[in-house]
Amino acid sequence: MLTLQVNGAAHQVDVPDDMPLLWVLRDVLGLPGTKFGCGIGECGACTVHVDGKAVRACSLPASLVGDRPVTTIEGLAEDEVATEVTKAWLDIDVVQCGYCQPGQIMAAIALLKSNLHPSDDEIDQAMSGNICRCGTYRRIRAAIRNVAGAV
Amino acid sequence: MVRLGRRAAGMAVLAGMVLTCVAARAQDADLARRGAYLEQAADCEVCHTKPGGIPFAGGRAFDLPGIGTIYAPNITPDHETGIGRYTDAQFDAAVRRGVAPGWRHLYPVMPYASYARMTEGDVRAIRAYLMTLRPVHAPAPANQVRFPYNIRVAMIGWNLLYRPSGPLADDPGRSAAWNRGRYLVDAAGHCGECHSPRNMLQALSVTKSYAGAPIDGWLAYNISSDVDSGIGAWSDPQLAAYLSTGHADGRGTAVGPMAEVVSHSLRYLTPEDIAAMVTYLRSLPARRSDETVGVVSPETLAQAGPNHSNGGRLFAGACAGCHLTDGHGRQVDFAALWGARSLGEIDGRNLVRTMVEGVTLQSAHGAMIMPAFGPEYRNQDLADIANYAIGHFGNRVGHVTAEDVAAARATVPPS
Numbered sequence: 001m002l003t004l005q006v007n008g009a010a011h012q013v014d015v016p017d018d019m020p021l022l023w024v025l026r027d028v029l030g031l032p033g034t035k036f037g038c039g040i041g042e043c044g045a046c047t048v049h050v051d052g053k054a055v056r057a058c059s060l061p062a063s064l065v066g067d068r069p070v071t072t073i074e075g076l077a078e079d080e081v082a083t084e085v086t087k088a089w090l091d092i093d094v095v096q097c098g099y100c101q102p103g104q105i106m107a108a109i110a111l112l113k114s115n116l117h118p119s120d121d122e123i124d125q126a127m128s129g130n131i132c133r134c135g136t137y138r139r140i141r142a143a144i145r146n147v148a149g150a151v
Numbered sequence: 152m153v154r155l156g157r158r159a160a161g162m163a164v165l166a167g168m169v170l171t172c173v174a175a176r177a178q179d180a181d182l183a184r185r186g187a188y189l190e191q192a193a194d195c196e197v198c199h200t201k202p203g204g205i206p207f208a209g210g211r212a213f214d215l216p217g218i219g220t221i222y223a224p225n226i227t228p229d230h231e232t233g234i235g236r237y238t239d240a241q242f243d244a245a246v247r248r249g250v251a252p253g254w255r256h257l258y259p260v261m262p263y264a265s266y267a268r269m270t271e272g273d274v275r276a277i278r279a280y281l282m283t284l285r286p287v288h289a290p291a292p293a294n295q296v297r298f299p300y301n302i303r304v305a306m307i308g309w310n311l312l313y314r315p316s317g318p319l320a321d322d323p324g325r326s327a328a329w330n331r332g333r334y335l336v337d338a339a340g341h342c343g344e345c346h347s348p349r350n351m352l353q354a355l356s357v358t359k360s361y362a363g364a365p366i367d368g369w370l371a372y373n374i375s376s377d378v379d380s381g382i383g384a385w386s387d388p389q390l391a392a393y394l395s396t397g398h399a400d401g402r403g404t405a406v407g408p409m410a411e412v413v414s415h416s417l418r419y420l421t422p423e424d425i426a427a428m429v430t431y432l433r434s435l436p437a438r439r440s441d442e443t444v445g446v447v448s449p450e451t452l453a454q455a456g457p458n459h460s461n462g463g464r465l466f467a468g469a470c471a472g473c474h475l476t477d478g479h480g481r482q483v484d485f486a487a488l489w490g491a492r493s494l495g496e497i498d499g500r501n502l503v504r505t506m507v508e509g510v511t512l513q514s515a516h517g518a519m520i521m522p523a524f525g526p527e528y529r530n531q532d533l534a535d536i537a538n539y540a541i542g543h544f545g546n547r548v549g550h551v552t553a554e555d556v557a558a559a560r561a562t563v564p565p566s
Binding site: 064 | 456464472482516518520522
């Protein structure tokens, strides 16, 4: 039995030691906002925050999370940076199909929380592991820059 | 009365027999249980299982440059193709003296020169364990060995020169941990079979023991106590963590054949045995070799700005998702690259093999997997990533070429 701190609450889950965090979030805790993409940490669709850092939930065994707090896109409704990011995303209609966007947004929030005024290079570096099949990269970068101006 | 007495005596004899039987069975079970642990310490399974095959059923090919291809035999208790008909003495002769039934001399690709230093009792226990496995009918493919190496009898001479006569007596001047460690490293674990260079006759070099050696297209690193090229600068906890999990922060993660050794063998050893191995490894004489360790700290790595080279951009897109550019693992510690030996080697031999082959390392938390880079990356792309990584993490100038990548790709079996 594992105890996970997810979105501010403790959850007891009875899962195998090698079950990835993503499966626990979606199938056990019923939090489907985090998406499954490639399953091998290459696309970024499953990005969540563990201890404030952007990590790929598909490649992190839940048993290795320990007592570090996990935040999913469902857990950021009250967060100031997240609210600004959402606004910035809507302002310029970043999203096309949307599948990768929870991961993109989680990666962007993690970046902005550690560096509120990232350069284009820093944005590219932080976001380069998040793939978008629709090619919304330029709008993502513009939205992140707009947040930096707004906060 | 007499009849009753007789019956009671009969019952007592019967009970005695049953008890003896039960005791014998318990003893057998104990022996097999001890053998199961020793099999893990001696890591029989890795070599005696072909990729994707049934464990212990053999068939794994060993390519020996200039000599030929030798296949590991089936060591399940099958009567015809395995070791089912072997007696204890025959099994012992094969494992410790390199002579299979019918005076068939084995080649030292079977590390019997190391196993010769195991005790007879331990080898008997391993056989007891193997005999509990399900028999599998699996004949090994015929070896293809060139002349003159195909003359098996020639091994008699080799054995006279290089096969130890038996277990080493404990050194009373050393601690029990050191003696246990020597047994696990030199005898059962046969670490030197990969980590020591060989002489012209394929015997392990004594003067360069544990100084590292090429094996199967990989480089088995120098594990002598040399500070620059061996493990002299590793801390005890780092060594213990690397042996028991395949990863130590600041030293990277085991890949290739070493990942197999950790997956099937070392991770099952008790903390006491791992500590004993560390004690012994620390005492190995320092041997200098060409590959030196270059450790760049994550703090320094984090200072490096974005890199616009092809390799730097590809790393940010394809590798940083797990490894991060500061060398800390993103999801798991196993992906923490900083300090890894492979990133200090300018020819990138192990690095390129890792990229084209991928890694599977078994852990207590499931398999830790690095996917292989497939044909969607050109040879030059992988060379660029490797040279970027060697420069960034190892502070060296990498010399990996597209030809090196092509050569490594040619050795990877199609999946």
